[in-house]
Amino acid sequence: MKIPTPLVLILLFCLQSAPAISGAAVRCNPQDKKVLLQIKKDLGNPYHLSSWNTQIQKDCCDWYSLDCDLKTNRVIALTIFQSNLSGQIPPSVGDLSYLQQIVFHKLPNLVGTIPQTITKLTHLTRLDVSWTNISGPIPDFISQLNNLNTLDLSFNYLTGNIPSSLSELTNLNYLNLHGNKLTGSIPDSFGTFKGNPDLYLILSHNQLTGNVPKSLADLKLTKLDFSRNNLQGDISFFFEPDKEIQIADFSRNMFQFDLTKVVFPKALTSLDINHNNIYGSLPQGLTFLNLQFLNVSYNRLCGQIPVGGQLQSFETTVYFHNRCLCGAPLPACK
Numbered sequence: 001m002k003i004p005t006p007l008v009l010i011l012l013f014c015l016q017s018a019p020a021i022s023g024a025a026v027r028c029n030p031q032d033k034k035v036l037l038q039i040k041k042d043l044g045n046p047y048h049l050s051s052w053n054t055q056i057q058k059d060c061c062d063w064y065s066l067d068c069d070l071k072t073n074r075v076i077a078l079t080i081f082q083s084n085l086s087g088q089i090p091p092s093v094g095d096l097s098y099l100q101q102i103v104f105h106k107l108p109n110l111v112g113t114i115p116q117t118i119t120k121l122t123h124l125t126r127l128d129v130s131w132t133n134i135s136g137p138i139p140d141f142i143s144q145l146n147n148l149n150t151l152d153l154s155f156n157y158l159t160g161n162i163p164s165s166l167s168e169l170t171n172l173n174y175l176n177l178h179g180n181k182l183t184g185s186i187p188d189s190f191g192t193f194k195g196n197p198d199l200y201l202i203l204s205h206n207q208l209t210g211n212v213p214k215s216l217a218d219l220k221l222t223k224l225d226f227s228r229n230n231l232q233g234d235i236s237f238f239f240e241p242d243k244e245i246q247i248a249d250f251s252r253n254m255f256q257f258d259l260t261k262v263v264f265p266k267a268l269t270s271l272d273i274n275h276n277n278i279y280g281s282l283p284q285g286l287t288f289l290n291l292q293f294l295n296v297s298y299n300r301l302c303g304q305i306p307v308g309g310q311l312q313s314f315e316t317t318v319y320f321h322n323r324c325l326c327g328a329p330l331p332a333c334k
Contacts, residue, residue: 027073028060035095036060036075042090048083067101074098076123081105088112089129094120101126108133119144126150130176133157138177143168154178154202162203164189174200178225182206186231191215198222203229204249225249227272232256239264251275251295259301264289274298282306282325294318301325304333 033054040052051057051064060075061068067077075096086109093102094117102124104110110132116139118124124145130152137160138153148169154176161184162177172193186203191213193199199219204227211233212226217240224238227249234257235250243265252275260280264271270293279300286294287308294310297320304327305311305319312328319325326333 026059027068028058029072029074032075032096032098033060035092036063036066038092038095039090042092043085043087046083046085048080048085069098072098077101077103079103079105080107083107084109086110089115089134091115091117094118096121098123100124101128103128104130104132106131110134112136114139114142116141118142121145122147124148125171126152128152129156131155135159137161138163138166138182140165142166145169146171148172150174152176153180156180158182160184162187162208166190167192169193173198176200176202177206178202179205182208184208185210186212186216186226188213188215191218193219201225205229221245222267223247226253227251229253236262239268241265243267246270248272259283269293271295279323282311287311297321299323305330 036052040049043049049064057063060066061073065078065080066075068074069076076098077100078093078096079101081103085107088111089104094115099121100123105128112134113136114129114134119141125147127145127148128150135157138158140163143163143165149171151172151174155178158180159182162182164187167187167189186208199221200223201221202225204225206229208229208231210231212231212235214237217237222244224245230253232254235255236257238245238248239262241263244267245265246267247270248268249272251272254277256277258280259278260283262283264285266289268289269291271291272293272295274295275298277300281301281303282296282305284306287306289309291310294314295318297318299322301322302324305325314329316329319330
């Protein structure tokens, strides 16, 4: 009989001593799993969430549309997009206590309003409910989400005034309310935002009226889009040499001011002021900017287009339908 070598004996001992492996440990927190199954039920058990099934996959951290924290194993992100699921945002979402991000994007059959239960989500930094059919006013209680830095409610059917209380979100650095049916004026309180210096403020494609509050001049905005509203008055205070604004779109409003002596910030790369009542001439300072986009058409501008910079490289349509602009790329001045 062949005697086993010492190495074989060691291997046999290890195999006999090792505990039986019954499968990988389930990370999913039991409370989170219970809430997720309730959310699925509230949404009518849609096919999009078919992986949310304890018979198929016990560990909810591996379910579709979810992210769990690697240390605590609590659900920290709920991201549902491009789906035909229908119904309202389940109030039970507010019971996912450790959520940091909520994204409901491109869900045409999502209706109703944003539930107040989200105010329980004290860790929430991103709320994105966009391209849906939710309606009603923007809830005032959103201002209670103190850690929010991103709020995207674009392409919905939201109505009413913009709540002035949103300015209480001191960590907010991205606000997008584009493509709703919002009315009233821009809150004067918006001038008190104290968030990240790279603040993006997008209020375009609504039905906003009145003058833009001058208090907004104190903000360190990098991107500003107020296009396609019914706003009026003078917004030249946004354009000063020390400003950090890079992209500005004020097109299709009723703004009226003299452009002649405006001194644009050096950081400006995109300027769209088409379809307004802006008068005067194009300032020479535009030639010193690294403009990637420009549109001043459909205003009341006059005089020669300054020579230099990028101004002669743009299409003639950029300058169309003004009172008496002339010079390249338009016909020469007489």
